[in-house]
Amino acid sequence: MTSLALVAAVLLVAAAGHLLGRRRAVAFRAAGARLHSLPAHYGAYVGLWSAVPALVALALGAFAAGRLAGRWAAPALAAVVLALSVGGLLWARHRVRPGMPAIRKVEGTVRAFLLLGSLVAILTTVGIVLSLVFEAIRFFGRVPVTELLFGLEWSPQTALRADQVGSSGSFGAVPLFVGTLLISGIAMAVAVPIGLLSAIYLAEYAAPRVRNALKPLLEVLAGIPTVVYGFFAALTVAPAIRRWGEAVGLDVASESALAAGAVMGIMIVPFVSSLSDDVITAIPRGLREASYGLGATQSETIRRVVLPAALPGIVGGILLAVSRAIGETMIVVMAAGLAANLTLNPLEAVTTVTVQIVTLLVGDQEFDSAKTLSAFALALVLFLVTLAFNVIALQVVRRYREQYE
Amino acid sequence: MSAARRRAAGRSGHPALADEAVRRRLGKRYARERRFRWTCRIAVALALVFLAVLFVDVVGKGWSAFLSAEVRLEVDFDPEVLAPAGAALDPDALAFADLDALWRGPLLERFSEAADDRGARRALVSLVSDGARYRLQEMIADDPSLVGTRRTLWLLADADVDQLLKGRGADAEAVAAGEGRLSERQVGWVEELREAGDLRLGFNRRFFTNGDSREPELAGILGAALGSAYTLLITLAICLPLGVATAVYLEELAPENRWTDLIEVNINNLAAVPSIVFGLLGLAVFLNFFGLPRSAPLVGGLVLSLMTLPTIIIAARVALRTVPPSIREAAYGLGATPLQVIQHHVLPLSLPGILTGTILGMARALGETAPLLMIGMVAFIVDVPSTPLDPATALPVQIFLWADSPERAFVEKTSGAILVLLAFLILMNASAVWLRRRTERRW
Numbered sequence: 001m002t003s004l005a006l007v008a009a010v011l012l013v014a015a016a017g018h019l020l021g022r023r024r025a026v027a028f029r030a031a032g033a034r035l036h037s038l039p040a041h042y043g044a045y046v047g048l049w050s051a052v053p054a055l056v057a058l059a060l061g062a063f064a065a066g067r068l069a070g071r072w073a074a075p076a077l078a079a080v081v082l083a084l085s086v087g088g089l090l091w092a093r094h095r096v097r098p099g100m101p102a103i104r105k106v107e108g109t110v111r112a113f114l115l116l117g118s119l120v121a122i123l124t125t126v127g128i129v130l131s132l133v134f135e136a137i138r139f140f141g142r143v144p145v146t147e148l149l150f151g152l153e154w155s156p157q158t159a160l161r162a163d164q165v166g167s168s169g170s171f172g173a174v175p176l177f178v179g180t181l182l183i184s185g186i187a188m189a190v191a192v193p194i195g196l197l198s199a200i201y202l203a204e205y206a207a208p209r210v211r212n213a214l215k216p217l218l219e220v221l222a223g224i225p226t227v228v229y230g231f232f233a234a235l236t237v238a239p240a241i242r243r244w245g246e247a248v249g250l251d252v253a254s255e256s257a258l259a260a261g262a263v264m265g266i267m268i269v270p271f272v273s274s275l276s277d278d279v280i281t282a283i284p285r286g287l288r289e290a291s292y293g294l295g296a297t298q299s300e301t302i303r304r305v306v307l308p309a310a311l312p313g314i315v316g317g318i319l320l321a322v323s324r325a326i327g328e329t330m331i332v333v334m335a336a337g338l339a340a341n342l343t344l345n346p347l348e349a350v351t352t353v354t355v356q357i358v359t360l361l362v363g364d365q366e367f368d369s370a371k372t373l374s375a376f377a378l379a380l381v382l383f384l385v386t387l388a389f390n391v392i393a394l395q396v397v398r399r400y401r402e403q404y405e
Numbered sequence: 406m407s408a409a410r411r412r413a414a415g416r417s418g419h420p421a422l423a424d425e426a427v428r429r430r431l432g433k434r435y436a437r438e439r440r441f442r443w444t445c446r447i448a449v450a451l452a453l454v455f456l457a458v459l460f461v462d463v464v465g466k467g468w469s470a471f472l473s474a475e476v477r478l479e480v481d482f483d484p485e486v487l488a489p490a491g492a493a494l495d496p497d498a499l500a501f502a503d504l505d506a507l508w509r510g511p512l513l514e515r516f517s518e519a520a521d522d523r524g525a526r527r528a529l530v531s532l533v534s535d536g537a538r539y540r541l542q543e544m545i546a547d548d549p550s551l552v553g554t555r556r557t558l559w560l561l562a563d564a565d566v567d568q569l570l571k572g573r574g575a576d577a578e579a580v581a582a583g584e585g586r587l588s589e590r591q592v593g594w595v596e597e598l599r600e601a602g603d604l605r606l607g608f609n610r611r612f613f614t615n616g617d618s619r620e621p622e623l624a625g626i627l628g629a630a631l632g633s634a635y636t637l638l639i640t641l642a643i644c645l646p647l648g649v650a651t652a653v654y655l656e657e658l659a660p661e662n663r664w665t666d667l668i669e670v671n672i673n674n675l676a677a678v679p680s681i682v683f684g685l686l687g688l689a690v691f692l693n694f695f696g697l698p699r700s701a702p703l704v705g706g707l708v709l710s711l712m713t714l715p716t717i718i719i720a721a722r723v724a725l726r727t728v729p730p731s732i733r734e735a736a737y738g739l740g741a742t743p744l745q746v747i748q749h750h751v752l753p754l755s756l757p758g759i760l761t762g763t764i765l766g767m768a769r770a771l772g773e774t775a776p777l778l779m780i781g782m783v784a785f786i787v788d789v790p791s792t793p794l795d796p797a798t799a800l801p802v803q804i805f806l807w808a809d810s811p812e813r814a815f816v817e818k819t820s821g822a823i824l825v826l827l828a829f830l831i832l833m834n835a836s837a838v839w840l841r842r843r844t845e846r847r848w
Contacts, residue, residue, distance in 0.1 A: 119668075121675060125675060127690050134689070198448045227772070228827070386679055
């Protein structure tokens, strides 16, 4: 809270600096001098000098104070920050002269800020990679990489005492990978046909009015929070599938992969359909008209001409959708199982990488147990796989776009 | 048909036969065309049917969360019970007084058959919610003159009574078999109260004014909603300036080189990173490295802003690109510097587009759950947060928590919370659409 008050104080000083700098410039002009920049630029110049050094010092100091807390840390920091602020104001005001190119200095600073802002995106990626890699390396110090990637048994429960049975836990993630692939596969089996056919309908058959009405409705599916889908999958779809299964004599687990996968598929439908729609509408009319001219029906044109031409773009869209399915968390956390189960039967309960990350990290963690660290190793695998899918998909889509532009 | 072609047809066979074959093939092709068209229609219909089922299901389960059962009871504000032996009636004493006795007495008088048996007494008393005592406490604190009077009040009923009244409780068979949450005897009392007109469904104000609770009838969404509000405010405060700065830099100022290319590819990839990975980033960086408090909306806002940033950057760049170059050139022609062009012309003209993108990004952030689980905004928190540093949950996380709860009455609360969340999302999306329609302009 004190740092918030300090920020407010610095901003007040900066506002005063703006006024003072401006007034000084106006006074010069009134005295007959020719100003290099507008008075407002001189104001901004003084304001920046009173705010920026002080706020930088505050940020650094607050970070350092968190590490070496002492009784004098906070008051000393406040004093330094305020001194910097007022000192910056006085110095900059002193430098305000008719010939001083204030606008260049102000614009240079603003440019630097804009550049810094755009670095945040890079920093985020670096942060993700560093935090995942750092913790994953600690994990691989205890459990070999090969066990994680090729081991067939997953039971991360480490015992409290060394002499308990299975005290080491086993970290073979293959059942998780298979479960993830199974659920994503079911999701894509639902999403690709429905999404692609909807896109074809909207782009080729639907009248403009119908299209304008239906497209936003489909997009609503994409706007529904995943936790709502999870609730729906767990409380409505899964019991329904179980009942149907019982009716035909099948034994369906109450957390079957089918329920989670099907609902996830519906969630992805608008993703596939809007990407495919964009690609299909981007196909030049000439191709279609040539096909009609040869006597082809509309569906023949779509299947033999439009779809092959649009295929790279559609594949790119589907790859993006797969990466989304693999990384989807809430639906599977709520509707898929917890026990690692190496099976390809969609009626059984399987677990996924994301479910395990959540179960391992929700609640109290100790950052020196293999159990907690394994979540970071799993997340690293997840990140790399989705990244690979995205890079390939973006490449495919980009190359395809160039083809028709 | 020309003579030459007729002759050719004659040589290869009967002309009518060729026509016949073509016609038959054409019929098949048209049939296939119709089938394909219908398949496409069915695909759209399937998606829409699912959407409809989802909404009907959630509304059907959730509408009753906005109502709650109340029971009309006589309450005897007996001074002996409140402050024995003439002690002062201050708030402290009130908190320790046996306030439940105020309504328990008259209730036991009414159903005198339950008064003798301990088990029956407990069963009868459990029909009224624990929340009743807080209500009485507030009433007395507000108006001490109540003491010594006898009033008839509508008090909150227990969640099981509430479910029974809404027709969601166990059916008669289950009750008879002793499997329901209410015994046969309790159901009998409820029936008696209902026939006497002493049981009603009223508007459930507590759902909007309470924090979380273990008692379904007392649980509300205010804590989670405020947690979401703080989180979103912080996300907005970080995302909007940073997103606009990045977009302006990349679109208007940056030279085209490898470095800018790297930033661009990076942003596109960040937009597709699974949201849970951002949660892990928040856990490792904000909590473990910087030592920020767990479960705080501040950290939630930071994490969600990193997640939303790419979306906003992309939307802002699109908006900046729609400003025609002639505007920039005109300003340059008048001697403006690049930043003056941006500040005075490009940004104001692209602002509606940027805002639309921001609202949509915020809507996504509002519905996001997984990253918040990672940074501990998933605890059971009764208190309503008053600053962004207090522990809190968010609306979607509250939904997740309630959906996990085994008690049946929480299903209704979960759906109710979903309805509130969806209402906010619809509001945000509608305002984005409205803004876009209103400010759309063709150059």
